[in-house]
Amino acid sequence: MNSPDLPFSNIVLPLVLVVDDETHSLDAIRRNLEEDFSVLTASSAEDARKLLEQHEVSVILCDQRMPGTTGVKFLGQVRELWPDTVRIIISGYTDSQDIIAGINEAGIYQYLPKPWLPEHLLTTVSNAVEARSLQLQTQRLNLELRTSAPVLRQRKQLSLATAQAAFDFDTMVRAPGSPLDAVCDMAARVARYDLAVLVTGESGTGKELLARAIHYASPRSERAFVMENCAAMSDTLLESELFGHKRGSFTGAFEDHVGLFQRADGGTVFLDEIGDTSPAFQVKLLRVLQEGEVRPVGASRPVGINVRVIAATHRDLEQQVRSGQFREDLYYRLASITLSVPPLRERSADILPIAQMLLARASVELGRPNLSFANDVAANLLAHPWPGNIRELKNEIYRAVALSDGDTVSATAFSRRVLYGQPGQAATAQGSSLAQSGSLQERLDAIEAVILRETMLRHHWNKTHAAKELGLSRVGLRQKLARFGLEGQTDA
CATH class of the missing domain: 3.40.50.2300 (Response regulator)
Structure with missing residues (x-):
């Protein structure tokens, strides 16, 4: 313990x-x-x-x-x-x-x-953690509001306005001209129409945030937005969670359970990782979407529902349809509109604005106000490919805030994978792109500059360690850094 x-x-x-x-x-x-x-x-x-x-x-x-x-x-x-x-x-x-x-x-x-x-x-x-926070907040509101109908109506309007502001398309932070602009513009156009939407993209790109923005920009914004991760449950449990069950319908069913589709009646159901569901469950979901009703497990009669479905997946559903892993008829039910969220590596201009937003949020949540990034942070953030997308970037920034002293977050507070990457990977990729034109000396200089920068990053700009790895004297290394404009960083 x-x-x-x-x-x-x-x-x-x-x-x-x-x-x-x-x-x-x-x-x-x-x-x-x-x-x-x-x-x-x-x-x-x-x-x-x-x-x-x-x-x-x-x-x-x-x-x-x-x-x-x-x-x-x-x-x-x-x-x-x-x-x-x-x-x-x-x-x-x-x-x-x-x-x-x-x-x-x-x-x-x-x-x-x-x-x-x-x-x-x-x-x-x-x-x-978020669910608990919302639950406690609701309990506090209930204690405050009691039975005052006018105050309740005012609070409801305020809560809706707050939610709409929190999940507006403009809150999806991005740089001017970002590839995400076209996605948000299309999402805003279709939000007001009662069409099913399929959101595709890698994990951590913000698919849930986009789904919430669509809901709060739609006529259903005053009703519930509920979500379920379809990859996290077995078919039986997922069916019970989404469609509900009746008391006594199976061993352990001690009371009626209202499914998420009924709870979201009039609102939106967000089905995350829909591509991970089994063909058997896909049949049941298709029936619900076609008939507009759910039959709770053990119920004798179906229950009518009125929901908008937004689904998301990191998988290639069209390929899964061709391979027989995903039902074609369900795919077309879900994909009336398809929105593809690009990964962070394809919108590198968004990295620094998102990082600044996350830094501001982390500063408040972790009780470290007035934090800023040191000058050496931007180059490291832009050089990393971010395979975990925004979720990885968030984790890195919260980690860096927790490990930093003073009012500045330096590059050394980030994890080894951001600072180091794979040794030689940056030099190989960047050197090959830089060395495709020019004289022989110009091409060699370009490759040498990339190798120097990568080595300095891996050693936290410690010139003694970098010089030892490269077989140079400390003075010789300083001369090369000055020659290629890489001087000016501080020793670790």
Whole structure:
């Protein structure tokens, strides 16, 4: 059992408790979460209970199978004693009946299957933290507003205006002339029409943000926007979550459960990672879209619904249709309008504006006001390919803010993959493009300049280390840096 070790007393991160009797599993989850959250770990339900008594835990992740108890049973107790803590079950066993029972008995927020993917783990916990924040905010509003109808109407209008401002297309930060402009312009044009929209693009590019902007720019903006990650659940659990179920329809169904389609009636349902669903589930979803009604599991009659569906995927659905992995008729139901969000590497001009926005946000959330980037940051951010897109950029900036002293965030606060990349990769790519024209000496100079810059970046501009690697004297290195205009950086 351990407590979080925070390097800065003024940084308040959401507190996550991980419960698992396997030490390697605890360590793996902790390593993947500790950059974004404060993490507590416990190897038993008893240890976890002691930590819950001592700390205000935002999210608890609990393994299903532990000595002396089950995750569902323990989280049921957590639900009674600490109802505001969001509960997530982790299991390598995919018995859907047990999982659905867990949702009913323990009020589990989500089921996380083993083996989990780091990106999925981080997204799940981040969404859980956000859900808890919204829940607490709603509770506070309910206490404040009570039964005053005029105040309620005013608050509703204010909340809608706030949401519309928060998810306006202009809030999708980008540089003038960005490739994202055309995407946002088209999204704004189709938002007012009740058409299904398919958003494609790599993970972390902002597909959910675009979907929310479409919803709040549509006539459905006053009704609910609900979302579900279709890749995170089995067919049975996904059907129950989206369509609902009746009490007694299966083992563990102790009460009626209203599905997301019914909760979003009149609003928008966002189905993320739709390309990861099975053909069997695709048939059921197609029927819902065609008939405009859902039949909860165990129900004798269907329930009419009126929703707009926005789906998203990082996969090539057209290729999946050709290979038989995705139903063609469902594809055309979902893709009345297709919007493709380009990856960050294809809109490099957006990197610095987005980084500035994330820095401002991190400064507020982490209690570090008036932060700015040092002069050496821009070159590193622009040189990195950002395979994780905006999500990776956000994680890097929050990390850099947490590890920086003073009012300036320097390049050295970023992770090794941003500073170093793959040794030689930058020189090879940039050198080949720079050396396609000019005299022999000009081509050699271009390649040499790139090699010098890459080496200096990897050594944090430490001239002693870089000179040693390149086989130069420190004076010789300084002369070459001055010759190619690379002088002016400070030693690490």
